[in-house]
Amino acid sequence: MAVKEMTASEVVEKVLGKENLFIFDVRNESDFHDWKIEGENFVYLNIPYFELLDGIEEVKDKLPVDKEILVVCAKEGSSKMVADMLDEEGIDTAYLKGGMKSWSEQLYKAKVYEDVDIQVYQFVRVGKGCLSYMIVSGDEALIVDPARFTNEYMEAAKESGAKITHIVDSHLHADHISGAKELADVTGAGYYLMKSEGAVFDFLPFEDHDRITFKNVELEVLAVKTPGHTPGSVSFFVNQKLLFSGDTIFISGLGRPDLGNKVREWANDLYDTVYNKVSEIADDVIVLPSHYADFDLEINKAGFIGDTLGNIRKRNEKMFNATREDFLNDVEKSASSIKPPNFEDIVAINKGIQDADNERQQELEIGPNRCAVHHTE
Known part of the structure; x- marks a missing residue:
């Protein structure tokens, strides 16, 4: 046998x-x-x-x-x-x-939220700790931070009776290859990214599109951008109820600001994000990040990775209630010296500077994500 x-x-x-x-x-x-x-x-x-x-x-x-x-x-x-x-x-x-x-490539889909206007689904890449999303309203869908497995999102949209019309990346990813450009090419959807992230192909810059509306969806690119993990990181506020936080806020930490070799400078931006932008958002808003660190600890009873901003503030109280100097020192201590595997090549591919076939993409993505900074005790 x-x-x-x-x-x-x-x-x-x-x-x-x-x-x-x-x-x-x-x-x-x-x-x-x-x-x-x-x-x-x-x-x-x-x-x-x-x-x-x-x-x-x-x-x-x-x-x-x-x-x-x-x-x-x-x-x-x-x-x-x-x-x-x-x-x-x-x-x-x-x-x-x-x-x-x-294992690295496996995705599963979970329903996150539903009301009369929208349905929101989370795609969990368990082997990488990466999260992406689909927001459906009527017969249109918007994809947030897609992985390179474009068929997964096209099939999910088809199941929901929707066509993918908008695609957004919260930042230029360093631990995995974005599927946004390929998905946009295949579907004809508009692809949005910050111009400051340095991509060399054609896209719609958030600097010129701080609000995306379709059907009963209003996606707001936070009026003041939310840098910290990368200079052009943004967060998306949908219908004033859901915060797609990219790699700025996680369930149990914040986005690490050391991947550009400017730890202190970008940590300072991260402090301003946390204390000047996030502080204005209500506690009952649901935060949906682009990564997680510990599946068993961060998955909630509803079966997805996400939590209210109020609970995240309590869980990360030290980071949300620190002086600027203490915050900068704490982030510097906890920023890992181990960077995401192959991150320079992955960034180059996501910028459109390098090409890679499927086998090369698989090799580059092997390993865990290392995008978070957790508070030190």
Whole structure:
């Protein structure tokens, strides 16, 4: 009998259902510690596959008899080999189809909000911690911060009986390749981005479009821009109820301002954003960020990543109630020296300066997102 395979989609269901799963990760130790599949009730064993080439006898006693076992590697081949070896020993197991590459690319859709005017859906890229959105009103849809998987958004719009007419990027992304330009080319939708982000292709600059309206939607690019993570970061206020905060405000932190090698200068901008712009927004507004750091901690009871601004203020009280000097010092201390993997190449692609085929895009995106700064204790 052929060894079983498990898809990334099936793993997502186990994450959401808080199921038990024993993950036998056969990648190198450094790769495992840097980035792994995370679930609240997952247990892990990491032994590089090359240590198992002579057999799995020495690891048999480390494997459970009462938990489902999933073998994981980078691309699938090594995990399938190890799973075959375990199967021959009578140990029921499965391997992750497509390996960590498939995990990196898996999206799932959750409904965030609905009223008489709009429906809002969140697309969660669990393996990367990236979030994108679709706002539907009548037969039109607006996409926020799309990943490069354009078919996902086109299918979702079709299911909602809508056509994608507007696409917005809150900033020039550094940890993943934006799908906005390709999606705009395919659908004919208008693509909006800040001119100051430096993209070299044609788009509609937010500097000239601080308000987007269609059907029963009014998307307001905050009148005073919200820099901090990048100089041209913006947030979107929709119908005075939802704040799509990009990488400015997260559920458990703020966007890191050190990716441009101007930590102090951009942290100063971030302080002004938090204390002069965000302070004017009501506590009951729902904040929907473009990334998250910890799925199990940040997903809410409704099944999406988001929270009211009031709760975020309480959770990050130290950052929202600091003097400017204390804030700058705190951000400098907590800004990680580890930058998003391959971020310079990803930024160049998102600017339109570099090209990359699908295989190159996959390679560049492997790994976790590192876009947040969390307050230090």
